[in-house]
Amino acid sequence: MGCVIDGRFTVEIQNGVSNGCGEVGLWNDGGGAIEDAVKVLLEGLGEDVNREGLRKTPLRVAKALHEGTRGYRQKVNDIVQGALFPEAGLDNRVGHAGGAGGLVIVRDLDLFSYCESCLLPFPVKCHVGYVPSGERVVGLSKLSRVADVFAKRLQEPQRLADEVCSALHQGIRPAGVAIILQCSHIHFPDIESVFLDSNYQGWVKILVSSGSGVFENKNADVWADFFGLLKFRGINMDKIHFRGSSDPCWCPSQSSLSAKVSSKIGPVNPVMVTAVASVIESLGENPLRKELIGTPTRFVKWLMNFQKSNFNIKLNGFLCDGIDSLNVNEDVNINKKITSELNIPFWSQCEHHLLPFHGVVHIGYLMSDGFNPILKSLLQSIVHFYGFKLQVQERLTRQIAETIAPLLGGDVIVVVEASHTCMISRGIEKFGSSTATIGVLGHFSTDPTARASFLKSIPYPTSSGEQ
Numbered sequence: 050m051g052c053v054i055d056g057r058f059t060v061e062i063q064n065g066v067s068n069g070c071g072e073v074g075l076w077n078d079g080g081g082a083i084e085d086a087v088k089v090l091l092e093g094l095g096e097d098v099n100r101e102g103l104r105k106t107p108l109r110v111a112k113a114l115h116e117g118t119r120g121y122r123q124k125v126n127d128i129v130q131g132a133l134f135p136e137a138g139l140d141n142r143v144g145h146a147g148g149a150g151g152l153v154i155v156r157d158l159d160l161f162s163y164c165e166s167c168l169l170p171f172p173v174k175c176h177v178g179y180v181p182s183g184e185r186v187v188g189l190s191k192l193s194r195v196a197d198v199f200a201k202r203l204q205e206p207q208r209l210a211d212e213v214c215s216a217l218h219q220g221i222r223p224a225g226v227a228i229i230l231q232c233s234h235i236h237f238p239d240i241e242s243v244f245l246d247s248n249y250q251g252w253v254k255i256l257v258s259s260g261s262g263v264f265e266n267k268n269a270d271v272w273a274d275f276f277g278l279l280k281f282r283g284i285n286m287d288k289i290h291f292r293g294s295s296d297p298c299w300c301p302s303q304s305s306l307s308a309k310v311s312s313k314i315g316p317v318n319p320v321m322v323t324a325v326a327s328v329i330e331s332l333g334e335n336p337l338r339k340e341l342i343g344t345p346t347r348f349v350k351w352l353m354n355f356q357k358s359n360f361n362i363k364l365n366g367f368l369c370d371g372i373d374s375l376n377v378n379e380d381v382n383i384n385k386k387i388t389s390e391l392n393i394p395f396w397s398q399c400e401h402h403l404l405p406f407h408g409v410v411h412i413g414y415l416m417s418d419g420f421n422p423i424l425k426s427l428l429q430s431i432v433h434f435y436g437f438k439l440q441v442q443e444r445l446t447r448q449i450a451e452t453i454a455p456l457l458g459g460d461v462i463v464v465v466e467a468s469h470t471c472m473i474s475r476g477i478e479k480f481g482s483s484t485a486t487i488g489v490l491g492h493f494s495t496d497p498t499a500r501a502s503f504l505k506s507i508p509y510p511t512s513s514g515e516q
């Protein structure tokens with residue numbers, strides 16, 4: 050099982066970093082071109098690029114993509130060469146340890162990469178193992194730094210594992226290197242698929258591996274040692290893709306459901322597709338690289354989920370036969386109890402970075418005895434109407450509360466819990482962080498006991514998109 054890359058890699062080790070087709074790629078100040086392209090995309094979504102919240106978005110997106118693909122501009126050699134330390138080993142007739150033969154593993158390295166098929170960031174939990182040789186060990190942090198060089202590019206999991214494996218093998222010259230990556234890709238939702246597959250999970254997960262030297266053979270004993278030290282990390286060895294096994298269709302944007310549903314979106318705006326191709330080029334990648342050919346179209350299809358749309362048109366399936374004729378009891382004296390709809394999944398797109406934030410919405414309202422709860426699918430439709438927009442979480446929470454309040458007698462509480470890709474994959478890079486916002490109207494705004502009672506009913510841990 051090899052992980053040698055077709056020579057392309059040698060160029061990266063010695064002379065800088067190839068930009069996917071062999072030459073050294075440098076950031077050619079593509080920031081301005083990316084800002085222009087983002088303005089085209091925002092206009093294609095029907096947005097006003099000068100409105101509050103969007104004015105700096107082109108610059109923020111250019112910065113985020115520049116940060117997110119810094120790997121093209123980094124040299125692996127510089128990282129490893131300065132951190133190889135002499136370390137006595139054992140005579141290998143006696144045993145293995147130290148700088149000769151004792152397995153070394155660094156586990157649970159949280160990285161973020163960009164999916165080359167759809168340009169969405171995806172989280173990677175990386176586990177690196179190597180067997181030292183030549184009585185030399187590498188600085189532990191460099192294993193993560195090298196992995197990050199290849200993660201901070203347009204990637205797909207198996208190639209990422211192979212490139213990290215190959216770079217470490219060439220840099221450290223050990224007896225062998227092993228890489229395990231646990232990757233999660235946001236589900237490629239759209240308003241149809243949210244209903245098509247009501248119990249789908251928010252994440253598409255994949256486990257990939259790569260090995261060199263003594264790890265070349267996936268049945269080698271040393272893999273068993275490696276897995277023996279990885280237990281309890283949720284790694285099901287039977288599900289690991291070894292290089293050469295069937296390359297899974299990793300990105301949901303390439304799945305059949307997405308193709309079926311996106312055919313309903315109709316043809317994508319060619320000007321927006323050209324703009325995304327120019328972004329890829331500005332990042333130093335080759336838009337004609339075969340894995341990137343369809344990427345601009347797939348990214349635009351994702352973005353079109355968040356175009357400005359008309360409330361009535363989007364909800365007309367509900368407006369005509371229900372929304373205004375709900376039995377809402379005006380009589381405030383009848384005994385009311387808190388009714389909840391919890392864990393309604395939603396996806397949205399942060400308007401500051403054009404990056405997804407997603408999670409769950411919990412809705413509570415007071416309902417009189419004898420009345421039926423509102424249709425969950427109506428609440429779901431209202432949540433998705435406001436979710437599938439360029440948003441900020443506070444506004445989303447307010448809009449949902451304001452829309453459902455008149456339907457439910459005015460006493461509502463809305464809680465939104467979400468993971469913000471822009472806070473996890475870039476900038477502060479706070480893996481595992483999540484944001485909760487609350488909107489209250491009517492009785493819930495004056496009665497802390499009612500609020501506490503509803504908040505207590507929210508299950509924990511909430512499925513706020515955590516992996």
Ligand SMILES: Nc1nc2c(ncn2[C@@H]2O[C@H](COP(=O)(O)OP(=O)(O)OP(=O)(O)O)[C@@H](O)[C@H]2O)c(=O)[nH]1
Nearest residue numbers: 105109399400401440441442443469471472476477
């Ligand atoms: N209040 C709020 N802020 C958000 C939301 N989504 C993203 N943001 C924030 O938008 C802000 C944009 O700040 P800027 O300083 O203009 O952009 P930036 O340099 O990318 O900021 P950093 O993320 O801190 O690197 C950041 O602090 C984001 O965390 C949201 O839903 N609500």
Ligand SMILES: [Zn+2]
Nearest residue numbers: 164166167300
């Ligand atoms: Zn993807």
